Amino acid sequence: xxxxxxxxxxxxxxxxxxxxxxxxxxxxxxxxxxxxxxxxxxxxxxxxxxxxxxxxxxxxxxxxxxxxxxxxxxxxxxxxxxxxxxxxxxxxxxxxxxxxxxxxxxxxxxxxxxxxxxxxxxxxxxxxxxxxxxxxxxxxxxxxxxxxxxxxxxxxxxxxxxxxxxxxxxxxxxxxxxxxxxxxxxxxxxxxxxxxxxxxxxxxxxxxxxxxxxxxxxxxxxxxxxxxxxxxxxxxxxxxxxxxxxxxxxxxxxxxxxxxxxxxxxxxxxxxxxxxxxxxxxxxxxxxxxxxxxxxxxxxxxxxxxxxxxxxxxxxxxxxxxxxxxxxxxxxxxxxxxxxxxxxxxxxxxxxxxxxxxxxxxxxxxxxxxxxxxxxxxxxxxxxxxx
Amino acid sequence: xxxxxxxxxxxxxxxxxxxxxxxxxxxxxxxxxxxxxxxxxxxxxxxxxxxxxxxxxxxxxxxxxxxxxxxxxxxxxxxxxxxxxxxxxxxxxxxxxxxxxxxxxxxxxxxxxxxxxxxxxxxxxxxxxxxxxxxxxxxxxxxxxxxxxxxxxxxxxxxxxxxxxxxxxxxxxxxxxxxxxxxxxxxxxxxxxxxxxxxxxxxxxxxxxxxxxxxxxxxxxxxxxxxxxxxxxxxxxxxxxxxxxxxxxxxxxxxxxxxxxxxxxxxxxxxxxxxxxxxxxxxxxxxxxxxxxxxxxxxxxxxxxxxxxxxxxxxxxxxxxxxxxxxxxxxxxxxxxxxxxxxxxxxxxxxxxxxxxxxxxxxxxxxxxxxxxxxxxxxxxxxxxxx
Numbered sequence: 001x002x003x004x005x006x007x008x009x010x011x012x013x014x015x016x017x018x019x020x021x022x023x024x025x026x027x028x029x030x031x032x033x034x035x036x037x038x039x040x041x042x043x044x045x046x047x048x049x050x051x052x053x054x055x056x057x058x059x060x061x062x063x064x065x066x067x068x069x070x071x072x073x074x075x076x077x078x079x080x081x082x083x084x085x086x087x088x089x090x091x092x093x094x095x096x097x098x099x100x101x102x103x104x105x106x107x108x109x110x111x112x113x114x115x116x117x118x119x120x121x122x123x124x125x126x127x128x129x130x131x132x133x134x135x136x137x138x139x140x141x142x143x144x145x146x147x148x149x150x151x152x153x154x155x156x157x158x159x160x161x162x163x164x165x166x167x168x169x170x171x172x173x174x175x176x177x178x179x180x181x182x183x184x185x186x187x188x189x190x191x192x193x194x195x196x197x198x199x200x201x202x203x204x205x206x207x208x209x210x211x212x213x214x215x216x217x218x219x220x221x222x223x224x225x226x227x228x229x230x231x232x233x234x235x236x237x238x239x240x241x242x243x244x245x246x247x248x249x250x251x252x253x254x255x256x257x258x259x260x261x262x263x264x265x266x267x268x269x270x271x272x273x274x275x276x277x278x279x280x281x282x283x284x285x286x287x288x289x290x291x292x293x294x295x296x297x298x299x300x301x302x303x304x305x306x307x308x309x310x311x312x313x314x315x316x317x318x319x320x321x322x323x324x325x326x327x328x329x330x331x332x333x334x335x336x337x338x339x340x341x342x343x344x345x346x347x348x349x350x351x352x353x354x355x356x357x358x359x360x361x362x363x364x365x366x367x368x369x370x371x372x373x374x375x376x377x378x379x380x381x382x383x384x385x386x387x
Numbered sequence: 388x389x390x391x392x393x394x395x396x397x398x399x400x401x402x403x404x405x406x407x408x409x410x411x412x413x414x415x416x417x418x419x420x421x422x423x424x425x426x427x428x429x430x431x432x433x434x435x436x437x438x439x440x441x442x443x444x445x446x447x448x449x450x451x452x453x454x455x456x457x458x459x460x461x462x463x464x465x466x467x468x469x470x471x472x473x474x475x476x477x478x479x480x481x482x483x484x485x486x487x488x489x490x491x492x493x494x495x496x497x498x499x500x501x502x503x504x505x506x507x508x509x510x511x512x513x514x515x516x517x518x519x520x521x522x523x524x525x526x527x528x529x530x531x532x533x534x535x536x537x538x539x540x541x542x543x544x545x546x547x548x549x550x551x552x553x554x555x556x557x558x559x560x561x562x563x564x565x566x567x568x569x570x571x572x573x574x575x576x577x578x579x580x581x582x583x584x585x586x587x588x589x590x591x592x593x594x595x596x597x598x599x600x601x602x603x604x605x606x607x608x609x610x611x612x613x614x615x616x617x618x619x620x621x622x623x624x625x626x627x628x629x630x631x632x633x634x635x636x637x638x639x640x641x642x643x644x645x646x647x648x649x650x651x652x653x654x655x656x657x658x659x660x661x662x663x664x665x666x667x668x669x670x671x672x673x674x675x676x677x678x679x680x681x682x683x684x685x686x687x688x689x690x691x692x693x694x695x696x697x698x699x700x701x702x703x704x705x706x707x708x709x710x711x712x713x714x715x716x717x718x719x720x721x722x723x724x725x726x727x728x729x730x731x732x733x734x735x736x737x738x739x740x741x742x743x744x745x746x747x748x749x750x751x752x753x754x755x756x757x758x759x760x761x762x763x764x765x766x767x768x769x770x771x772x773x774x
Contacts, residue, residue, distance in 0.1 A: 015510060015561040018687045019590035026689070027697050035697045037593055039705050045390040065395070312561055314687040320556065347689035381390040 018314030022349040025278040029264025045270040052211040060212025064204040071190040074208035118170030120151040127187040149286035195273040202257040212237040255288035281356040314349035448477040463491030499649035501577035505568040508647035524649040527576035535580035563589040592655025597711040639699030728762035
């Protein structure tokens with residue numbers, strides 16, 4: 001029973017009874033380590049299968065399947081496009097061009113950088129989820145959330161590295177002053193979204209971008225672009241480290257977005273649908289490797305509307321008409337309103353009011369970013385995939 | 388390790404290749420040499436399943452696939468014939484079953500078909516003026532009339548208009564109930580009742596939905612004495628004991644398990660309520676006892692449950708998940724065997740690598756699942772030998 005009213009919320013929440021919600025919440029908020037319904041540790045992900053280069057007609061593609069049967073396919077397509085900005089810049093005086101407000105923020109000095117540094121709108125992402133229209137809030141929000149971290153990553157000029165990736169993904173898409181690549185990332189969720197699909201889609205997009213190849217450029221400088229016909233010599237969008245360079249972890253990789261919930265003082269990764277429905281707060285965290293290849297960088301934290309506030313409250317026995325009937329005072333009119341009581345009764349579900357403690361955020365970032373933490377393990381796991 | 392990424396498993400198609408009269412080899416040759424138009428027709432007609440000695444197809448059938456061309460067979464459930472030909476075609480995905488000359492296809496999973504007397508777990512989805520609509524995984528929602536529940540204050544009390552107004556205090560949307568099918572209507576929808584102390588609202592535990600054939604057709608099948616006896620009917624089947632109290636290890640209290648025939652399962656902490664009521668007041672009449680018990684029957688407040696018990700509840704629910712994922716049917720014996728096996732697996736792992744797997748050692752569905760199933764099958768084989 002997916003309720004369209006809740007579609008924008010963290011997932012279509014299953015109807016859970018107050019007793020179930022209370023049981024789940026108490027289990028997950030136990031101070032000495034939460035007990036998850038499927039026995040995972042708080043930082044453990046569900047096992048998944050991954051493969052890349054599955055679609056022959058794309059520049060790059062990947063498929064990931066979770067053990068519970070949810071699957072996603074991502075295809076990346078690249079197109080050469082004329083840079084409209086370049087001609088504007090030549091005139092020097094077109095300052096209020098609405099198409100590129102972000103690149104013009106820092107004044108006259110940035111005028112050549114629009115063509116040199118690339119533009120965020122060159123990466124387009126569309127997400128298709130069964131049961132949702134493509135202009136529904138959930139797919140739009142998801143795609144913007146993932147695109148933002150893709151475009152925003154590695155904006156610091158990585159000095160000492162290959163100049164190819166200096167400006168991040170945006171910079172890589174620049175061919176010359178007048179031409180650029182446009183990247184279409186099409187994300188397709190093959191199954192019903194059993195849980196909030198963000199981590200699945202983000203990991204799949206990560207692998208697809210890694211396997212993306214662009215044809216080798218034959219023309220030079222400001223010529224009209226002209227490419228090598230041989231697909232065998234095509235270059236990866238995210239260039240591979242040359243074997244001569246330091247072998248490990250020097251490759252620049254796209255960022256990944258992880259889904260985290262907080263329940264009580266606990267922080268839980270890769271939640272399933274039931275766990276999300278009792279969460280105090282739902283957060284999406286984007287991380288990537290530092291440009292030096294050492295350590296991690298936090299790109300963004302976004303909060304997602306937790307569905308727990310829409311759940312039905314439980315009725316404590318002291319206010320329950322049907323349990324009081326046995327003791328004889330069934331005419332208590334105040335008890336007819338289940339939301340009248342404000343104090344927490346152990347064992348009774350109260351919808352969460354949202355909000356997140358500062359200490360929880362600190363704990364969260366620490367678990368993700370610390371050496372050998374979750375973020376590093378996820379990225380290492382992804383690096384193990386053959387692309 | 389927080390995340391495990393596996394390579395995709397590809398079913399070996401080579402095996403079929405040797406049986407098929409026209410293998411994949413000629414097919415690929417024609418694809419290379421011929422034009423597109425020709426290719427489509429050729430490849431479709433050549434893909435035929437291997438046949439056994441009776442000229443029946445083997446393996447899992449898909450809808451629309453020809454089971455046999457031989458006119459000696461009669462068609463049964465899950466099949467149809469074209470009036471102009473003798474071939475029998477499958478209408479569902481599943482295994483072939485033959486009884487003498489009758490061919491039927493047994494679906495891998497199906498919706499639950501209610502039968503009178505079935506014990507089901509259901510979720511209230513709608514409250515109407517004098518009845519509830521209950522989701523029991525059947526094609527139609529079941530109904531639970533207000534007149535078919537035990538009203539608080541004794542079984543002999545008359546239903547009044549006040550009860551009709553307070554209908555949500557008994558069950559409201561999202562609540563889980565355990566009930567019995569009282570009657571089945573012409574259209575296949577069921578009427579439920581909860582007129583027993585065993586039935587009523589569920590609390591203190593977790594809910595689990597498993598797929599399978601539900602009760603449909605499974606009632607007649609005793610485990611056949613063959614190698615595949617365990618893996619014949621998936622999901623929950625009708626059996627003598629679908630509600631029992633399981634003693635748990637490692638400090639957990641007793642746990643109640645309710646296996647609904649419809650594939651909905653409830654695992655909860657055992658509450659001494661019913662026993663206590665009868666033992667504490669032996670001289671109380673039957674109706675009075677009813678009264679005392681009913682004070683908690685519509686409660687949505689959980690009792691206090693220790694972390695150890697929560698661990699064991701989570702372990703039991705995982706055991707059932709693993710059974711279902713591996714196509715083993717769920718009943719008291721298999722669940723108990725799986726539970727014991729899971730304890731044994733824990734011990735084995737504890738010997739192998741003590742500190743290393745501390746993280747997420749409760750998670751059964753990953754690597755441990757295969758070992759668990761192996762142990763269950765061993766136990767099963769032993770049991771059959773004794774019989």
